[in-house]
Amino acid sequence: MTKQILVLPGDGIGKEIIAEAVKILAVLCDDFALDVEITEGVIGGAAYDAYSHPYPEETKTQARIADAILLGSVGGYEYDKLPRDLRPERGLLGIRADLGLFSNLRPAILNTELADASSLKPEVVAGLDIMIVRELTGGIYFGEPRGIRELESGEKQGYNTLIYKESEIERIAHSAFKIAMKRDKRLCSVDKANVLEVMELWHEVVERVAKEYPEVELSHMYVDNAAMQLVKDPKQFDVMVTGNMFGDILSDAAAMLTGSIGMLPSASLDINGKGMYEPIHGSAPDIAGKNIANPLATIMSVSMLLRYSLDEEALAQKIDAAVEAVLKNGLRTQDIATDGDHVVSTSAMGDAVAIALRDLK
Numbered sequence: 001m002t003k004q005i006l007v008l009p010g011d012g013i014g015k016e017i018i019a020e021a022v023k024i025l026a027v028l029c030d031d032f033a034l035d036v037e038i039t040e041g042v043i044g045g046a047a048y049d050a051y052s053h054p055y056p057e058e059t060k061t062q063a064r065i066a067d068a069i070l071l072g073s074v075g076g077y078e079y080d081k082l083p084r085d086l087r088p089e090r091g092l093l094g095i096r097a098d099l100g101l102f103s104n105l106r107p108a109i110l111n112t113e114l115a116d117a118s119s120l121k122p123e124v125v126a127g128l129d130i131m132i133v134r135e136l137t138g139g140i141y142f143g144e145p146r147g148i149r150e151l152e153s154g155e156k157q158g159y160n161t162l163i164y165k166e167s168e169i170e171r172i173a174h175s176a177f178k179i180a181m182k183r184d185k186r187l188c189s190v191d192k193a194n195v196l197e198v199m200e201l202w203h204e205v206v207e208r209v210a211k212e213y214p215e216v217e218l219s220h221m222y223v224d225n226a227a228m229q230l231v232k233d234p235k236q237f238d239v240m241v242t243g244n245m246f247g248d249i250l251s252d253a254a255a256m257l258t259g260s261i262g263m264l265p266s267a268s269l270d271i272n273g274k275g276m277y278e279p280i281h282g283s284a285p286d287i288a289g290k291n292i293a294n295p296l297a298t299i300m301s302v303s304m305l306l307r308y309s310l311d312e313e314a315l316a317q318k319i320d321a322a323v324e325a326v327l328k329n330g331l332r333t334q335d336i337a338t339d340g341d342h343v344v345s346t347s348a349m350g351d352a353v354a355i356a357l358r359d360l361k
């Protein structure tokens with residue numbers, strides 16, 4: 001049956017990088033018999049421009065019927081002055097919450113060709129392969145009450161609430177243990193149980209869930225130490241599981257170990273495996289429209305989409321192999337280039353991956 005893919009380019013470099021990912025999908029349809037129908041919608045600032053809302057009803061309807069969603073990025077300077085509820089970021093948080101995409105998988109894999117692009121010594125990062133599992137629809141991002149209030153003294157006070165129910169911790173823990181079972185069977189749960197009660201509960205629930213996965217070696221680490229260990233000795237980790245905000249921060253740090261945030265895809269899954277796929281980098285308004293952004297994270301997001309939502313592992317591997325081949329040939333976008341590299345544009349990188357993919361037929 002034809003699967004429906006909703007494409008949401010969003011803002012900034014989103015449009016350029018999504019165009020390259022769509023090229024790759026087209027090759028898969030033409031040459032590899034992939035049976036998908038692609039529809040396009042708006043989110044973030046682009047949606048605000050069209051419908052005065054960052055996640056409008058029109059997009060909601062499209063998103064709910066799609067089998068999988070491919071998203072570019074959201075955000076732009078021109079929207080910074082809007083009321084918080086109408087800002088592009090709210091569109092992203094809105095679709096994650098609306099579709100119940102609680103399990104966010106953020107792999108940090110160092111492509112061997114790019115060992116020199118990392119700011120860490122090659123021996124520290126060579127062969128790096130970490131999976132960060134970030135809880136995505138709870139925690140301080142969504143906790144109530146929240147706001148900015150005026151105190152009696154006339155001084156303003158901002159406040160947010162970091163809350164997790166047992167059921168929310170349980171389901172993300174199951175998600176992480178299942179992934180660990182398919183990898184090296186080592187899971188590190190990251191919390192701040194030495195200070196926060198909510199994290200004490202997190203620790204306790206993860207321990208409880210662990211009993212169902214006796215083969216997985218579970219460890220716990222406080223988030224500050226985890227940040228340090230990621231930079232000091234990242235290869236000690238296999239799978240890491242953590243809450244929404246800690247995961248946001250640690251996944252950016254882990255991304256940089258690989259040399260560029262422009263290389264890393266992500267998947268956000270609901271309880272049935274329906275997913276949204278997006279590069280973990282932002283909309284980079286400073287380089288938008290210049291045809292210099294790195295499209296590889298988005299192209300590899302297509303690979304994750306095929307793997308996790310469409311059950312097309314063989315095609316996912318073909319995309320990964322095509323990206324590998326292009327990097328091996330020395331092609332680099334500016335963000336991953338070192339001296340002497342052949343620097344190419346966004347569209348040229350997409351074309352090169354498309355050609356490499358066709359060659360794998």
Ligand code: IPM
Nearest residue numbers: 075089090092093248280282
């Ligand atoms: C991410 C981003 C988002 C987040 C922003 C854009 C709302 O940083 O996907 O990591 O904080 O979740």
Ligand code: MG
Nearest residue numbers: 248249252280
């Ligand atoms: Mg982030």
